[in-house]
Amino acid sequence: MTIQRTSAEDNKSAKAKAKAKGKNSRKSKSGRWLWFAVGMGGIAMVSGMAGALLAVSWDSKPLQQAELSAKEAAVFDSDRISGNGFQFSQLTRPVNILVMGMSVLSSDVQNPPSETKELRYLPQVNSFDGLADVMLLIKFDPETKKIVMLSIPRDTRTEVEGHGIKKINATNVDGGPALTAKTVSNLLGGVGIDRYVRINVLGVAKLIDALGGVTVYVPKDMKYQDDSQHLYINLKAGKQHLEGNKVLQLLRFRHDELGDIGRIQRQQMVLRALIEQSLNPKTLTELPQILNTVKEHIDTNLSVEELVSLVGFGARTNRSNMQMLMLPGRFSEKNEYDASYWIPYKRAITKLMVQNFGLESASFDSEIINPARLRVAIQDSTGGDRSQIRPLIAALEQAGYRNIFISQPWGEPLETTHIVAQQGDSDSAESIRNTLGFGEVRVESTGNIGSDISIQVGKDWLLQKAMFENTAR
Structure with missing residues (x-):
């Protein structure tokens, strides 16, 4: 049957369309004005930042304190990483940033401040000439919408151009950020490094305070005293809100069985907590004040607008897309070398770089790991006691996992089980999560260092336990 429309209906329809068109037009104009306002706000913010940083232009590098030669500057990729115009705060390509944390004592510099010469201890000084005791390569990737952080242990044994085999933390002393970047690139199979950031101990404490501190779980009581540099660490185990100096104590403590590797794990815990609590649009608006607070303690070849684009990208990135890895390797054996080292595993490094940093390598073939081989x-x-996790182990064994072991308990009481991809193998971690049917996958290195996957069992397991027991019968 054909339905004929009357002229009245046509008029009514036409009016409705016109009304909708007008409404959409208003929405469109409103949207354009909204984006215009956001753009103007962003421009005002960057202008404010420029003013806060000595009235510099957007593309200048007001925080760069090292004077690099043309040859040294060429180590870093100088291609633009952020957009133009209203897109200035948008990251336009993947970018690798080498971050170094410096601990510089008065004895490490040629001309220490005069006020330190009469002291009977070695204080921290505002310099970048010391050892790079913290080293991170961070990839910001707008294509995958991920941030990947790779921690490189300070004692990593590696070849340093012109200096032979050394611990990697000494490269900054030997040749500053350029030699460090070149050494890191060579260690990691030739990956490109776009920019660098150096921050000293004095700056870290101020940065944490500028961000309002951080709430974190201290995994155990920590006590250490070094009168020679007035380093005093005294922390109690448990969840607590820490200000800058206390966070430094947590970050610097390494006097346990895992040494620097345990410190890296705690650094990753603090980083994740900082990201979850502080990396947000509000921080972006406060960036000028934050940078103004710590600018004398930071050295970087990032420009003002590049800093804005990186912080903005971080604020928009889903927290599940933030991954924290550690350079694969092992502790050196006693008397194996003239000093203690972290010995890198070259094949595992190649695999990690191909999977997470886009490195191209003809020597690496992607492979599906047999569950029976996973540690x-x-x-x-x-x-609880070990008996309560036996049904979980039985379920994993039934699914083909054969190399399962019970490690030290996880100190922080968890509501949700963490399935930690210790070596960066997120696919295997997801497979285990699918097998169990609960838990949250995390790509980080906070688990057992001898494992491929660490399952940090939370309270959600107690709700699932009865079902697993019934299935096993």
Whole structure:
């Protein structure tokens, strides 16, 4: 049957369309004005930042304190990383940033401040000439919408151009950020490094305070005293809000069985907590004040607008897309070398760089790991005895996982089980999560260092336990 429309209906329809068109037009104009306002706000913010940083232009580098030669500057990729015009705060390509944390004592510099010469201890000084005791390569990738952080242990044994085999933290002393970047690139299979950031201990404390401190779980009591440099660490285990000096104590403590590797794990815990608590649009608006507070303690070849684009990208990135890895390797054996080292595993590094940093390598073939070969560590955070996690182990064994071991309990009580991809193998971690049917996958290196996957059992397991027991019968 054909339905004929009357002229009245046509008029009514035409009016409705016109009304809708007008409404959409208003929405469109409103949207354009909204984006215009955001753009103007961004421009005002960057202008304010420029004013706060000595009235410099957007593309200048007001925080760069090192004077690099043309040859040294050429180590870093100088291509633009952020957009133009209203897109100035948009990251336009993947970018690798080498971040170095410096601990510089008065004895490390040729001309220490005069006020330190009469002291009977070695204080921290505002310099960048010391050892790079913290080293991170961070990839910001707008294509995958991920941020990947790779921690490089300070004692990593590697070849340093012109200086032979050394610990990697000494490269900054030997040749500053350029030699360090070149050494890191060579260690990691030739990956490109776009920019660098150096921040000293004095700056870290101020940065944490400028961000309002951080709430974090201290995994155990920590006590250490070094009168020679007035380093005093005294922290109690438990969840607590820490200000800058206390965070430094947590970050610098390494006097336990894992040494620097344990410190890296705690650094990753603090980084994740800072990201979750502080990396947001509000921080972006406060960036000028934050940078003004710490600018004398930072050295970087990032421009003002590049800093804005990186912080903006971080604020928009889903927290599940933030991955924290550690350079694969092992502790050197006693008497194996003239000093203690972290010995890098070259094949594992190649795999990690191909999978996470886009490195092209003809020597690496992607492979699906057999579950039977995976080293799976169980770390219980619920405080129960081992018998309560036997059904979980049985379920994993039934699914083909054969190399399962119970590790030290996880100190922080967890509501949700963490399935930690210790070596960066997120696919295997996802497979385990699918097998269990619960838990949250995390790509980080906070688990058992001898594992491929660490399952940090949370309270959600207690809700699932009865079902697993019934299935096993």
